Amino acid sequence: MNLAERLDEACRTARPIAQPTESFDPYEVQRELIDLRLKRGERLTGVKLGFTSEAKRAQMGVHDLILGRLTDAMAVQEGGTLDTARFIHPRVEPEVAYLVGVGGTVAAVAPAVEVIDSRYENFRFSLESVIADNTSGAAYVLGPWQPYDPARWNLGVLFRAGGAVQYGSTGAILGDPRRAVAEAARLAGGPLEEGWVVLAGAATAAEPLRPGMHVTAEIQHLGSVALRSI
Numbered sequence: 315m316n317l318a319e320r321l322d323e324a325c326r327t328a329r330p331i332a333q334p335t336e337s338f339d340p341y342e343v344q345r346e347l348i349d350l351r352l353k354r355g356e357r358l359t360g361v362k363l364g365f366t367s368e369a370k371r372a373q374m375g376v377h378d379l380i381l382g383r384l385t386d387a388m389a390v391q392e393g394g395t396l397d398t399a400r401f402i403h404p405r406v407e408p409e410v411a412y413l414v415g416v417g418g419t420v421a422a423v424a425p426a427v428e429v430i431d432s433r434y435e436n437f438r439f440s441l442e443s444v445i446a447d448n449t450s451g452a453a454y455v456l457g458p459w460q461p462y463d464p465a466r467w468n469l470g471v472l473f474r475a476g477g478a479v480q481y482g483s484t485g486a487i488l489g490d491p492r493r494a495v496a497e498a499a500r501l502a503g504g505p506l507e508e509g510w511v512v513l514a515g516a517a518t519a520a521e522p523l524r525p526g527m528h529v530t531a532e533i534q535h536l537g538s539v540a541l542r543s544i
């Protein structure tokens with residue numbers, strides 16, 4: 315099996331794989347991996363950025379912006395329940411989501427929680443191998459869309475995951491999360507489609523997601539989003 319097939323199988327069976335030893339083009343492997351999902355009937359719903367905040371770069375020891383793809387199979391209903399048995403070693407993080415409007419503009423903004431799950435053993439990877447693994451993308455939950463007010467960009471974040479509580483700020487995302495849609499279009503190599511979601515990247519370090527947790531992200535002026543795990 316090639317790397318995309320091994321990553322896809324790891325994702326479907328929740329069994330981690332070793333770091334690749336072959337040479338590969340990271341975004342080409344990611345494209346092959348996403349193609350396998352699309353061939354099974356999944357639909358692209360947007361893109362996600364990674365390592366946009368210093369908290370995440372420091373947590374993972376990786377220092378460059380990365381882009382992954384979102385599909386409808388990754389979307390979880392707001393307030394919904396996620397079965398952790400589907401994943402290898404899932405983690406959760408609070409994010410801001412942007413809805414792409416006409417011509418790559420921002421049509422709306424929402425609080426979001428992303429679930430990441432490295433398909434590699436011990437959640438360890440290089441920059442290249444995490445890109446190939448669709449930047450650990452696993453699932454995402456969106457809160458209610460709000461009108462986009464570009465003046466409100468540096469907003470307080472309160473993130474609770476089980477007993478863990480973290481405070482952050484959306485200003486930690488790229489130094490200014492209003493850059494997220496343009497950065498995503500740059501890394502995607504072209505304009506983003508109207509109606510797509512852009513997850514701008516975590517505002518804090520990620521927390522492990524274990525069964526029986528209640529996860530909430532509250533973002534000033536944007537409201538909150540919640541998820542339960544079993």
Ligand SMILES: O=C(O)C/C=C/C(=O)C(=O)O
Nearest residue numbers: 364365370449450515516
């Ligand atoms: O930490 C990872 O496994 C890669 C993903 C990073 C992000 O999604 C992020 O920094 O927001």
